[in-house]
Amino acid sequence: MKKRAKYLLLSLFSLGLFIFAWYLVTDILHTFPAQALPSPTKVVLTLVKKFTKKAPDGGTLFQHIWASLKLALYGFSLGAVIGIPVGILMAWYRKADLLVTPIFHFLRPIPPIAWIPLMLVFFGIGQTAKAAVIFVSTVTNCILNSYIGIKQTKDVHVWVARTFGASNGRILFKVAIPSALPMVFAGLSLSMNLAWMSLVAAEMLAADKGLGYMIQYARMMARVDLVIAGMVMITIIGAILNRILSAVEHAVVKGRHMQ
Amino acid sequence: MNRKKKRSFAGSRTEALVYGILSLVILLAVWHLVSLGGRIGKFFPSPFLVIRDFANAFVHAIGRNTMLEHIFFSLRRVLVGFGLGVVVGIPLGLVMACSKAGRAFFMPLFSIVRPIPGLAWIPLAILWFGLGEQSKYFLICMTALVGITMQTFFGALYADPVLIGAARMLGAGKFQLFVHIILPSAIPNIFAGLQGSFAGAWCAVIAAEMIRSDEGTGWIIFNGMNYANTAQVIVGMVAIGLVGLIASTLLKALERRLCAWNIQGK
Numbered sequence: 001m002k003k004r005a006k007y008l009l010l011s012l013f014s015l016g017l018f019i020f021a022w023y024l025v026t027d028i029l030h031t032f033p034a035q036a037l038p039s040p041t042k043v044v045l046t047l048v049k050k051f052t053k054k055a056p057d058g059g060t061l062f063q064h065i066w067a068s069l070k071l072a073l074y075g076f077s078l079g080a081v082i083g084i085p086v087g088i089l090m091a092w093y094r095k096a097d098l099l100v101t102p103i104f105h106f107l108r109p110i111p112p113i114a115w116i117p118l119m120l121v122f123f124g125i126g127q128t129a130k131a132a133v134i135f136v137s138t139v140t141n142c143i144l145n146s147y148i149g150i151k152q153t154k155d156v157h158v159w160v161a162r163t164f165g166a167s168n169g170r171i172l173f174k175v176a177i178p179s180a181l182p183m184v185f186a187g188l189s190l191s192m193n194l195a196w197m198s199l200v201a202a203e204m205l206a207a208d209k210g211l212g213y214m215i216q217y218a219r220m221m222a223r224v225d226l227v228i229a230g231m232v233m234i235t236i237i238g239a240i241l242n243r244i245l246s247a248v249e250h251a252v253v254k255g256r257h258m259q
Numbered sequence: 260m261n262r263k264k265k266r267s268f269a270g271s272r273t274e275a276l277v278y279g280i281l282s283l284v285i286l287l288a289v290w291h292l293v294s295l296g297g298r299i300g301k302f303f304p305s306p307f308l309v310i311r312d313f314a315n316a317f318v319h320a321i322g323r324n325t326m327l328e329h330i331f332f333s334l335r336r337v338l339v340g341f342g343l344g345v346v347v348g349i350p351l352g353l354v355m356a357c358s359k360a361g362r363a364f365f366m367p368l369f370s371i372v373r374p375i376p377g378l379a380w381i382p383l384a385i386l387w388f389g390l391g392e393q394s395k396y397f398l399i400c401m402t403a404l405v406g407i408t409m410q411t412f413f414g415a416l417y418a419d420p421v422l423i424g425a426a427r428m429l430g431a432g433k434f435q436l437f438v439h440i441i442l443p444s445a446i447p448n449i450f451a452g453l454q455g456s457f458a459g460a461w462c463a464v465i466a467a468e469m470i471r472s473d474e475g476t477g478w479i480i481f482n483g484m485n486y487a488n489t490a491q492v493i494v495g496m497v498a499i500g501l502v503g504l505i506a507s508t509l510l511k512a513l514e515r516r517l518c519a520w521n522i523q524g525k
Contacts, residue, residue, distance in 0.1 A: 098278030
């Protein structure tokens with residue numbers, strides 16, 4: 001118990017030290033000019049004010065959050081809905097595997113960021129281009145992970161099911177897919193992080209709203225306080241999305257605690 | 260990984276080859292047909308044009324540099340930033356795993372940085388380090404750092420307690436314990452971290468080059484976009500994909516060489 005208290009104390013001390021050092025070099029000593037590093041109080045104030053204030057980029061924080069979130073979820077859910085079944089089919093049906101895998105190996109090593117210019121040329125600077133970037137990044141990860149998940153199904157389990165006379169489809173739905181689910185969710189959570197990050201990058205390159213646009217605009221206005229406030233918001237929302245996903249995973253995936 | 264899956268039969272290699280070629284032919288055919296179509300065709304070059312442009316890029320410059328020079332610029336940025344991430348991340352992970360006090364002190368700070376998506380550092384990197392090379396190094400370092408630190412930390416933290424107990428019983432000191440038990444058991448994880456982080460770093464350099472740069476693979480695709488030259492965009496994407504693929508293959512080969520015991524155990 002005493003050790004725990006000591007650990008907690010040291011952790012709090014380190015956080016306190018960090019904030020105090022930040023405060024010291026900005027508000028008290030003015031080591032860094034306010035354009036380079038604003039004080040922590042300034043960042044918090046900016047963040048709070050931004051909930052209602054539209055300046056300088058023409059949107060309140062909620063409008064930006066909503067714009068980003070809508071796009072991210074749109075591209076992400078489309079990618080998941082298409083990617084997971086395709087990955088499962090590729091892994092389960094040999095012919096689909098042989099036919100699709102080579103194409104897939106071509107597309108997979110291209111990072112989502114690299115799709116941004118192509119999508120912008122195709123779809124213009126609108127929302128579709130960004131949703132398409134997220135879709136591509138989600139779909140490749142979902143295909144890969146559900147593919148691996150299905151391929152990792154234990155042979156013994158399949159044999160048992162077959163011995164008891166289960167049909168191929170029944171084995172797929174009752175044995176292979178449930179045992180692939182942890183892997184599928186790992187893919188979803190990876191895609192979610194990638195999607196959120198790619199979206200921010202895409203919004204920095206071409207957008208008129210969204211959190212990425214907001215921090216890029218703040219950068220051009222040399223408003224570091226707003227940049228950091230935006231980063232805080234991006235981080236918090238990314239963390240919330242992760243939490244929601246892992247809550248869904250806990251509800252859906254059976255027997256993960258037995259492993 | 261379970262490599263015991265045997266849904267194959269004799270002659271499956273030739274079958275795989277036939278299907279592989281078939282799928283590529285279908286891809287190229289569909290791509291070519293789409294590029295012929297009126298409105299889309301204007302923005303969408305035929306695959307043969309892309310292949311020709313890609314080959315040309317190695318001889319004739321895109322912008323000021325040939326393809327190999329662009330790749331070299333991007334790789335140099337990645338290696339500097341990634342190297343910084345390694346130099347900071349591995350010791351940080353080890354300190355947090357091996358020392359309670361180290362974990363108590365660094366973990367809260369690291370937990371602040373960890374969930375920040377790598378590319379969200381871009382505006383701050385530019386404001387702090389300007390538009391030159393330094394901001395790119397910073398961005399790539401921040402992207403790589405998190406994965407490397409996490410993997411090192413978990414690898415060292417979850418060293419087999421039986422081995423630790425045995426070593427301790429045989430009278431190993433703290434230093435011996437670290438060198439002979441904890442470090443070797445962390446190495447497979449460190450490699451996993453390096454592979455994952457390299458992919459992230461490669462992604463970050465492209466983003467950085469799209470934001471502001473005069474050369475590099477990210478510049479190729481961004482420049483292509485600005486001049487509505489889709490062929491150039493796709494040529495750049497092919498280069499990015501190929502380099503990423505080669506790098507990850509090399510890292511995997513290195514892992515096989517250095518951590519042979521771990522691969523065999525899988």
